[in-house]
Amino acid sequence: MEQDVFKKFLHKYLKGHGFTKVKSKYYLKGNKFTCMIDLQRSYYGPTYYINYTFFLGEFENPNDIIQDNMETYSPNVGSRFYFTEKDKYSCDYLDYDEEKLKALLDKNLAERIIPPFEQGKKYLKEHFGTLYTSFLLDERVVPFLED
Secondary structure, eight states, rough: OOOHHHHHHHHHHHTTTOOOOTTTEEEEEOOHHHEEEEEETTTTTEEEEEEEEEEEEOOOGGGGGGSSSSTOOOOOOEEEEOOTTTOOOOBBBBGOOOHHHHHHHHIIIIIIIIHHHHHHHHHHHHHHTTTBOOOOHHHHHHHHHOO
């Protein structure tokens, strides 16, 4: 699959799952968190990483999420989608057709994105350190997982 086809397919797929696109990122509001999905292009070949982040707290819109300063960065947990049985986190889009890519996206959504929307922040807390990590200090994140 070519890069433009990959990006269009991903856009249609995420929109079909309720995400809204704001600039280059996709957002879905949950109860006391907002999920963001973004693409990170690799400099080393025809590869993307699909990152997901759950920003903890109440946000009316994505512009309320602070992502520009480590001191005020909105508390969050997240990781990356995986693309092989061996947990390869990069998507070499030339290797996929729409059917194969959809199956992998479905698996990632079912295991990593949908459960917090069904079970709440409790799921994020239970899987913090495994499915979800944070680059912020734990003491900045854990209190937001408690309530």
